[in-house]
Amino acid sequence: MQPGLLSYQRCHVSDLQAFFNMGGYAIYVWPSFILSFIVLLANVWWSKAQLQRVMRDTAKKTAARAAKGSSASAARLSESNPTGKAFTETETVKKS
Numbered sequence: 773m774q775p776g777l778l779s780y781q782r783c784h785v786s787d788l789q790a791f792f793n794m795g796g797y798a799i800y801v802w803p804s805f806i807l808s809f810i811v812l813l814a815n816v817w818w819s820k821a822q823l824q825r826v827m828r829d830t831a832k833k834t835a836a837r838a839a840k841g842s843s844a845s846a847a848r849l850s851e852s853n854p855t856g857k858a859f860t861e862t863e864t865v866k867k868s
Contacts (some may be wrong), residue, residue, distance in 0.1 A: 794801045 792798060830857075
């Protein structure tokens with residue numbers, strides 16, 4: 773091994789240790805980084821879960837409205853047209 777390489781590795785390791793030590797404030801810095809990361813992950817997870825909930829509820833409401841609308845329009849059609857024949861556009865205008 774070359775002497776310069778060994779001193780570079782020692783310097784690199786000590787710099788890395790100094791970085792993780794944060795000048796004696798590591799006990800405050802690293803937990804705050806970890807807590808911030810956890811909060812960000814929870815925010816992403818909660819947002820995705822909320823989006824799925826809203827999409828599911830919207831789909832249910834849309835399906836319920838469609839079912840209600842189709843049965844209501846069928847009831848209106850049967851009330852206004854007892855013969856069961858479909859109205860053409862001109863016949864509908866004449867009746868109005």
